[in-house]
Amino acid sequence: DIVMTQSPDSLAVSLGERATINCKSSQSVFYSSNNKNHLAWYQQKPGQPPKLLIYWASTRESGVPDRFSGSGSGTDFTLTISSLQAEDVAVYYCQQYYGPPMTFGQGTKVDIK
Amino acid sequence: QVQLVESGGGVVQPGRSLRLSCAASGFTFGNYGMHWVRQAPGKGLEWVAVMSYDGSDKYYADSVKGRFTISRDNSKNTLYLQMNSLRAEDTAVYYCAKPYGSESYYLPLDVWGQGTTVTVSS
Numbered sequence: 001d002i003v004m005t006q007s008p009d010s011l012a013v014s015l016g017e018r019a020t021i022n023c024k025s026s027q028s029v030f031y032s033s034n035n036k037n038h039l040a041w042y043q044q045k046p047g048q049p050p051k052l053l054i055y056w057a058s059t060r061e062s063g064v065p066d067r068f069s070g071s072g073s074g075t076d077f078t079l080t081i082s083s084l085q086a087e088d089v090a091v092y093y094c095q096q097y098y099g100p101p102m103t104f105g106q107g108t109k110v111d112i113k
Numbered sequence: 114q115v116q117l118v119e120s121g122g123g124v125v126q127p128g129r130s131l132r133l134s135c136a137a138s139g140f141t142f143g144n145y146g147m148h149w150v151r152q153a154p155g156k157g158l159e160w161v162a163v164m165s166y167d168g169s170d171k172y173y174a175d176s177v178k179g180r181f182t183i184s185r186d187n188s189k190n191t192l193y194l195q196m197n198s199l200r201a202e203d204t205a206v207y208y209c210a211k212p213y214g215s216e217s218y219y220l221p222l223d224v225w226g227q228g229t230t231v232t233v234s235s
Contacts, residue, residue, distance in 0.1 A: 001175075042158075046133035049208055050158065061223065093158055096160035097219045100172040102148070104162040 002026050002096050006105035012113040019081040021108045023094035030072045031098060036083055038098040041079045044107075045090045053092075054079065086112060115139035115224050117209050125199055133229055135192040135209030143187035145151030146170075149194050151205035152228075161207070162194065163218050170218075177203075201234045203219025206230050 003026040013019040030040045035112055038058035052061045053068035068084045081088055088108040089112060094105040121133040135147070149161040162173045162183040171183055182195040192209050206228040212220035 038219070042222075046156075049210075049228060050222075051225075052213070052221050052223045055213065055221035091157075095158075095221070097221060099219060100163070101174050102163075102219070104158040104160065107157045 001101055002098060002103050003095050004080055004094055004103050004105040006092075006094055006108050008108060009104050009106070010109040013084045014113045015086065016083050017113075019084050019088070021079045021092055021110075023072075023077045023079070023092075025075045025077075025096055029065065029096045029098040029102055030074050037073050037077070038096055039072070040069075040095045040097060041068075042095060043088075043090045044093065044095045050093065059060075060110065067110045081110070084110070084112070117211065117226035119207060119209055119226045119229035122207065122231045124232045124234060126235050127200060127233055128192070129199055130197045131197070131199065131231060133187060133194040133196065133207055133209075133231070135194075135226060137190045137192065137209075137211070137226045140211070140224075141215075142190040144215040145211055146184065146215075147192045148218070148222060149192075149207045150210055150211070150222070150225075151203075152208070153202070153205045156168055156205075158216075159205075164192070165218055166215065196231070199231075201233050204231060204233050 008021045016037045022082045039057040041054040092108045116138045118136045148163045164183045180198045184193045188216045208228045210222035211224040213223035
């Protein structure tokens with residue numbers, strides 16, 4: 001199974017500042033047949049189901065604010081919130097969908113400093 | 114609008130069984146592979162199982178293999194999860210989720226239900 005490891009486990013950022021979350025996979029999730037990284041990011045607020053933010057490592061889901069961006073390839077990926085807003089307080093998960101089983105990172109909790 | 118509604122959760126004793134349902138609406142259910150994902154209290158997300166659009170393919174997490182069975186009834190737009198030999202560690206919120214495309218079930222999950230809570234306790 002592909003193991004997804006996120007860092008840090010939690011971070012606190014001032015409003016308007018940048019938040020950066022890292023995700024490392026135990027093997028590459030780049031699929032050469034479609035030239036894409038099979039990596040997604042989700043946001044989960046308390047009491048709610050996860051919400052898809054980013055897929056193919058860097059494609060923003062419709063309706064997601066452009067302060068959210070994803071980057072990386074192969075085994076190393078990053079989710080960046082360019083200017084943290086109060087409504088961004090949540091837990092963020094990376095997920096690989098390269099193959100069965102799908103696996104998630106352990107989550108990164110983002111708070112306001 | 115696209116919607117998934119889970120039901121069937123509850124409190125059950127260890128070793129007993131429970132069947133979860135997920136009613137889909139707002140999209141052509143029979144064209145999509147569908148997933149179950151769970152989240153233990155205060156913990157992260159754990160993928161549980163997937164079934165292809167026509168039921169011909171199924172995959173399970175090792176933690177539930179041999180105990181859980183995923184199935185679907187496309188005529189009723191409903192996904193199921195039969196859970197047998199339940200253990201305390203199966204206590205979680207169970208979500209059904211839809212992939213964002215129909216060309217594969219190994220795609221990001223763009224629609225999630227609100228979840229149904231399963232508590233395994235004596």
